[in-house]
Amino acid sequence: MALISETSILLDGGRVSRGNLTRARIRWVIAALVLVFLVVAGRLVEFGLTVRDSTIDGVARDVITATRPALLDRNGLEMAVDIRVPSLFAAPRDIVDVEEAVTKLRTVLPDLNEEWLRNKLTGDKGFVWIKRELTPAIQERIFQLGIPGLDFVTESKRFYPSGREAAHVLGGVNIDNQGTMGIEKHMDDEEVALLQELGIARDQALTPVSLSLDLRVQHAMHEQLTDALTRYQAIAASGVMVDVRTGEVVALVSLPDYDPNDPGSINAEYRGLKNQRFNRITSGIYELGSTMKTVTIAGALDSGKVRMSDSFDARFGVRFGRFTIDDFHGKHRILSVPEIYKYSSNIGTIKIMQAMGKDEFRAFMTRLGFDKPIPFELPEMRTPKVPEKFSEIVAATASFGHGISISPLHMAQAYAGFVNDGVMMPVTLMKRSPEEAAQLGTRIISSQTSREIRSLMRLNALAGSGSRMNMYANGYRAGGKTGTAEKVVKGRYAVGTNLNVFASGFPLDDPQYVMVIVIDEPKRENPQSGTTAGWNAGEVTGRIIQRVAPMLGISPDFSQILDDKLVPPAIR
Amino acid sequence: MIKTLNAIMVCTSLMGLVGVYALKYSVEDIAGEKAAIERKINRQKGELSLLLADWSYLNQPAHVAPIVARHKETLNLVPTKQEQFGSITALPMRPAAPDTAALDQLLNSLDAGIDPIEQLIEAN
Numbered sequence: 185m186a187l188i189s190e191t192s193i194l195l196d197g198g199r200v201s202r203g204n205l206t207r208a209r210i211r212w213v214i215a216a217l218v219l220v221f222l223v224v225a226g227r228l229v230e231f232g233l234t235v236r237d238s239t240i241d242g243v244a245r246d247v248i249t250a251t252r253p254a255l256l257d258r259n260g261l262e263m264a265v266d267i268r269v270p271s272l273f274a275a276p277r278d279i280v281d282v283e284e285a286v287t288k289l290r291t292v293l294p295d296l297n298e299e300w301l302r303n304k305l306t307g308d309k310g311f312v313w314i315k316r317e318l319t320p321a322i323q324e325r326i327f328q329l330g331i332p333g334l335d336f337v338t339e340s341k342r343f344y345p346s347g348r349e350a351a352h353v354l355g356g357v358n359i360d361n362q363g364t365m366g367i368e369k370h371m372d373d374e375e376v377a378l379l380q381e382l383g384i385a386r387d388q389a390l391t392p393v394s395l396s397l398d399l400r401v402q403h404a405m406h407e408q409l410t411d412a413l414t415r416y417q418a419i420a421a422s423g424v425m426v427d428v429r430t431g432e433v434v435a436l437v438s439l440p441d442y443d444p445n446d447p448g449s450i451n452a453e454y455r456g457l458k459n460q461r462f463n464r465i466t467s468g469i470y471e472l473g474s475t476m477k478t479v480t481i482a483g484a485l486d487s488g489k490v491r492m493s494d495s496f497d498a499r500f501g502v503r504f505g506r507f508t509i510d511d512f513h514g515k516h517r518i519l520s521v522p523e524i525y526k527y528s529s530n531i532g533t534i535k536i537m538q539a540m541g542k543d544e545f546r547a548f549m550t551r552l553g554f555d556k557p558i559p560f561e562l563p564e565m566r567t568p569k570v571p572e573k574f575s576e577i578v579a580a581t582a583s584f585g586h587g588i589s590i591s592p593l594h595m596a597q598a599y600a601g602f603v604n605d606g607v608m609m610p611v612t613l614m615k616r617s618p619e620e621a622a623q624l625g626t627r628i629i630s631s632q633t634s635r636e637i638r639s640l641m642r643l644n645a646l647a648g649s650g651s652r653m654n655m656y657a658n659g660y661r662a663g664g665k666t667g668t669a670e671k672v673v674k675g676r677y678a679v680g681t682n683l684n685v686f687a688s689g690f691p692l693d694d695p696q697y698v699m700v701i702v703i704d705e706p707k708r709e710n711p712q713s714g715t716t717a718g719w720n721a722g723e724v725t726g727r728i729i730q731r732v733a734p735m736l737g738i739s740p741d742f743s744q745i746l747d748d749k750l751v752p753p754a755i756r
Numbered sequence: 757m758i759k760t761l762n763a764i765m766v767c768t769s770l771m772g773l774v775g776v777y778a779l780k781y782s783v784e785d786i787a788g789e790k791a792a793i794e795r796k797i798n799r800q801k802g803e804l805s806l807l808l809a810d811w812s813y814l815n816q817p818a819h820v821a822p823i824v825a826r827h828k829e830t831l832n833l834v835p836t837k838q839e840q841f842g843s844i845t846a847l848p849m850r851p852a853a854p855d856t857a858a859l860d861q862l863l864n865s866l867d868a869g870i871d872p873i874e875q876l877i878e879a880n
Contacts, residue, residue: 262812268802320802338802345813403817659838731835740838 251340252361253371253390255354257399258432258615264354264368264444266361267343270323270336271316276307278333288329289314292322305333316359317341342368344444346399349406352438352463353397353562353613356447364447367395367613370561394615396432401425404731405435408724409701413439416706416720419455422464423701423728424593428600428689430621431609434697434736438464464702467564469589473667473717474528475687475700476585481525481533482602482637483548484540486629492636492755495520496535504577509534512668522755525640526648528666534580542579549582551628552598552608554590561613568594585667592685596700598628599687603641603695606634638692641665642750645688649718653686656726659740660733661750664688664699664725666717671705681705686721690729691738693746701725 255264279285282305290296293315304312316339323336342357344350355366363369371393409421422438442450442461454460462468484490498519501510511529524532537545549555549570557565568590571578581587593611601608607625629637641663645654649666667685670677684703689695706720713719733740813819824833865872 261815262808265805265809265812267805267809268798270802320806338798343809345809345819346816347818349816349818400817403821407821730838734836734841739841739843742838 251390252342252357252363252368254392255367256392256394257397257402258394258434259398259400260394261399263346263350263395263397263399264342264344266340268338269317269341270320271339272314272318272323272326272334272336274305274312274314275333275335276305276309276312279305280332282306285331285333288331289326289334292325292329342445346402347445348441348443350397350399350402350436351441351444352465352564353395353433353436354444355562356444356450358447365450365564366444367561369563373563396427396430396434396613396615397436398434398736400735401435401732402437404735405437405728406439408728408731409437409439412703412706412720412724415709416703418703418706418720420460420464420704421702421724422468422592423699423724424465424596425697425699425728425732426596426600426611428604428609428695428698430616430618431597431600431611431624432616433611433613436463436465436613438462438468463562463564464704465592465700466558466560466562467566467591469566469568469591470683470685470702471586471589471669471672472592472595472685472687472702473585473669473683475595475665475667475685476583476588477525477528477533478602478637478641478665478687479548479552479598480537480540480545480583481521481640482629482633483545484536485521485636486548486633487540487544489541490521490536490539492521494539496524496532496539498524498529498531498535500531502531502534502580504580507577509580520755522640522643525665526644528649530584533583537579537583542574542576545579545583546574549588552594552601554588554594554598558591558593558597558611560593560611566591585669592700592702595685595687596698599689599700600698601626601628602634602637603689603692603698604634605631605695638663638689638695639751639755641689642692642747643755646747646751647756649716650686650688650722652718653688653722653726653729656723657690657729657733659742660690660729660738661692661741661746662688662690662726662729663692664722666722668715668717680715682715682717684715684717684721686717686725688725688729690733691741693750696738697736699725699728701728 251266252264254262254266257263274285276282282302285305286298286301289301290298296315301314304314314334326334326336340361342361344354346354351366353367355368355370356364357368358364363372405423405425409423412418412421420439423435424433424437425435426433440454440461442452450461451458452461481490485492495518498511499516501508509530511527511531513527513529515523515527515529519527519529519532521532521536523529524536554568554570557567568588570582570588570590574582578587597608597611600611604625606627606629608628609621609625641650642661643663644650644665645657645663650662650664653664654662664687667687669683669685670679671681671683672678673681682705684706685700687698687700689698701721701724703717703721703724706715708715709719827833862872
């Protein structure tokens with residue numbers, strides 16, 4: 185028993201001590217395992233908390249590769265597209281042999297400065313730009329060099345296939361693909377920047393934006409204005425064409441221009457002068473001369489205080505203190521309203537304005553939006569100079585376009601309203617459907633006045649200063665008004681330096697387009713020709729209409745009935 | 757009993773090991789393939805954008821106009837004049853019936869040896 189019990193005690197003790205040992209071992213194993221798992225968990229947390237720095241010079245990588253929507257003209261032809269180009273960067277901390285890298289790189293990119301490159305590649309940085317916007321061929325050659333620590337980012341680069349032709353409309357972008365001028369800047373201000381911010385615009389195709397421009401018309405206008413610069417030895421030329429029914433700008437050209445593919449070229453000197461390449465249609469304000477007479481007469485006819493059949497005494501100049509305003513092509517007799525328009529009589533226009541009343545005349549300008557910059561997509565706009573209140577003499581000079589300065593776009597918008605049955609559409613560079621446009625128009629004159637203005641404009645083409653225009657645009661029922669304004673040089677009107685304007689509409693029996701052409705300081709084409717607007721701005725207008733009217737679906741019609749309906753024989 | 761259980765567990769863990777590694781490698785393979793395809797797509801997108809730019813450049817009036825100017829002489833190209841446009845409505849209507857009297861007269865005069873067209877040519 186004792187033995188048994190002793191044995192059992194022994195057995196017991198052995199089991200207990202073995203059990204204790206096992207338990208201790210298990211505890212150690214558990215502790216070790218817990219430790220191991222703690223380490224693993226700790227590392228996991230550490231990895232989770234690590235933020236990988238993927239920025240490029242502090243800018244997120246996908247912002248640099250951000251795309252911009254393509255710009256199309258109204259017929260779907262690309263005016264601006266993104267091309268994807270490789271840009272070379274280096275991670276200096278991964279470069280093993282700086283000297284070798286410098287020598288090898290310069291075999292492919294010899295224009296890189298050796299010292300500059302060595303400084304760039306030395307150091308502990310994770311990212312430095314070496315050269316941006318390369319070609320795929322060069323990318324391939326650099327790959328072949330096999331230098332560690334060099335790599336490429338695919339960047340989007342803006343490309344304007346139309347070159348200079350629509351420069352002022354398109355504007356331009358900087359190297360980070362952000363709009364700096366023109367419609368590009370407008371899009372950034374509006375939504376593209378927001379989309380890029382939200383990450384939507386990154387690395388994916390965006391819906392293309394359709395502009396209102398017609399590239400064919402834009403090309404024709406650009407070509408004709410370029411021709412005008414040499415033909416009339418002018419210092420500048422610009423033009424704008426507007427669809428009167430929708431307010432869409434179909435063409436907008438301003439010369440001298442620049443290449444949007446190289447936006448820096450806007451600052452290049454032009455004939456030894458700086459700052460000449462601005463957009464003269466929107467950010468140039470001018471005294472537009474006699475083209476303003478259409479505005480004055482439209483306002484007067486619409487007020488009901490003047491009728492087409494009225495006559496005004498234009499025998500003597502109008503005196504204001506020591507100034508006398510006289511006519512350029514003086515007739516010095518009693519003139520009817522159509523005659524005042526046809527002969528562009530300053531005296532007659534002043535009398536018409538006075539019959540209307542100067543305050544009502546001023547109010548009419550506000551109605552046409554001549555007080556403020558036009559609400560337009562382009563950021564390059566200038567505030568027009570129109571006095572808040574008209575004195576007698578300011579109202580008199582304003583009636584024939586002197587003493588107030590507006591942009592040619594203002595004039596185009598007003599003329600578009602005059603011929604479009606009196607309904608003025610806000611001008612735009614975005615494609616607009618007739619349904620959308622229908623809700624936007626404001627009535628500026630009555631249908632009756634619109635009809636009368638159209639007949640005056642056509643009359644001027646048949647028998648007035650627009651006849652040289654009509655010679656080229658024969659058959660397209662075009663009509664318009666010339667304006668020859670002496671330019672203000674050093675505070676006074678300079679004889680012989682003119683700003684010539686032609687504001688026109690066509691076809692006037694079914695008004696569709698309005699165009700304003702401005703030629704700055706034109707000279708005689710040949711000794712037989714003149715220097716007034718009909719000889720240059722007018723001829724250019726005629727040539728453009730001749731070129732573009734068939735493209736715009738307007739077919740020529742020579743029938744006398746159309747003109748007889750437009751311009752009743754009674755007013756000829 | 758325990759031995760068989762152990763053997764089964766060792767087998768299962770070995771199989772698990774093999775399975776997990778196989779999965780890991782296949783995932784890595786697929787990821788590599790995906791990256792390769794993405795690179796290819798990226799490259800092709802780049803090429804496509806260049807081709808699109810080329811295409812739109814070739815379509816520009818600014819590009820086409822100089823070509824027209826270059827071949828002006830050989831192809832005898834001139835801008836269309838207003839007078840060259842016509843419309844369907846400007847065409848005269850088809851005569852209701854053939855003008856038999858005029859035709860008879862023409863045939864008679866031809867029989868008599870007088871060709872009105874020849875006369876017209878001589879008159880000019």
